[in-house]
Amino acid sequence: MAMTMNRRQALGGIAAAGLAAAGAKVNPAVAAEHLPLLSIENRILEVKGRAAKVFAILNENGGHGFNMLAGEEFRARVVNRLGEETLLHWHGLNPPLVFDGVPMLSGPTMKPGETRDYVFKNRETGTHWMHSHVGLQEQLMLAAPLIIRESDAPLHDEQEHVVMLHDFTFRDPAEILAELKGGGGAHGGHAMPGGQMDHSTMDHSAQGAGEMTMPSMNMPSMVNDIEFDAFLANDRTLDDPEVVQAEKGGRFRLRIINGSAASNLWIDLGELEGELIAVDGKAVRPVRDRRFPLAIAQRADIRLALPPGSGAWPILFKGEGTTLQSGIILRSGEAPVAKISDRAEKPEAIVGLALEARLRSLVTVPEIAVSRSDMLMLGGGGADYVWTLNGKSGMHEKLFTLREGERYEIMLHNMTNMAHPMHLHGHYFKVVAVGMQRVDGAVRDTVLVPAMDMVTIQFDANNPGTWAFHCHHIYHMNSGMMGSVAYAGAA
């Protein structure tokens, strides 16, 4: 047993060294073993009767992404079958920097036709995802689930179901970004059709908990700066939704991933009540409700049981500030499935921090004193569509220097009129304050900081390197809201 571990650890080291040195090669020592294959491909997806060219990350069975059992290592061989460069980020895993998949920071992009091996020690389990970190490829669905199960045996006779969500546009994302930067599009006028502009940051959710965030008095908040053509759940619109067949009274564990480029969502269980049991793949004290917010890049694991008897229960995914929605249908017996419009009657409420303030992590975090507290100011978003972190808008500009072994507390202070889902690479963090209220909050990798609001996080510097720290709204990220944190002594 010890022999095997040592050999595997050694292989991981070789693969890392090989990658750093040569970039493009399949390591011969690893090549002798079987690595699960992921193929990045072009595909045609029909959306609302129109063909669209999008991407896919397919496994050996032709499915999207990975659904794997936890092991000591994460192992994958990725082949780029596109006619352009790309690079995958394993969102939710904290690999050595060389495998993190951020161009320039962690290594070179993959050229067309290139194959690359990923072998590294991994302790993370849960609902994660993989996506391109190159340009705007994520908008074109270069993303897939990455599910790492702790056990092969389903708990509580649960039927597991993974739901990957996307905001979809027929437009060229580069054109959308150019329009935003040119002062056009929805952002320029700050007036959206369909009531997508709101004059408060109040959370209108049915969460019950009091909202403790301060609404902005003067500045109208901008909810969505892009208009999408459709929302997709597992590639499908509500015109032809996925119908998941279950036993009567069947139990589910839904693993829901918001793979949207620019849309925060509400999960609406309709008549059903569910228990949120994990966020970003990390266990939380179960929260019972019918509606849960899910910001860009976040994941939610929801446990629920169908009522006895036959029936069909829609689970909807509704964009904040818009009427667009997607969904799946959970069905038991032969119950008919009623048609549901992909437009709700009225725009959905804005996602706030009411749920975040209620979350209590079940992950044990070691007792370490905070050695440094700092502030990260989220700024910009004027007519030039330049977004900033601590006033900086250069790609990967250094925000903080970290020392290994220390704990950092960072207050994310959003001075802009849009919400920003902030993602730190290479580390999980714990939410320790929502607005001014201290909480024993969730452990996550992505947290939403609403307009003119504050969230405070703590994390331990335990993975040396220079790591991306950015807004996961890809148009913000590509317009300046992409900085880095660097360990002292890191290149």
Ligand SMILES: [Cu+2]
């Ligand atoms: Cu943002």
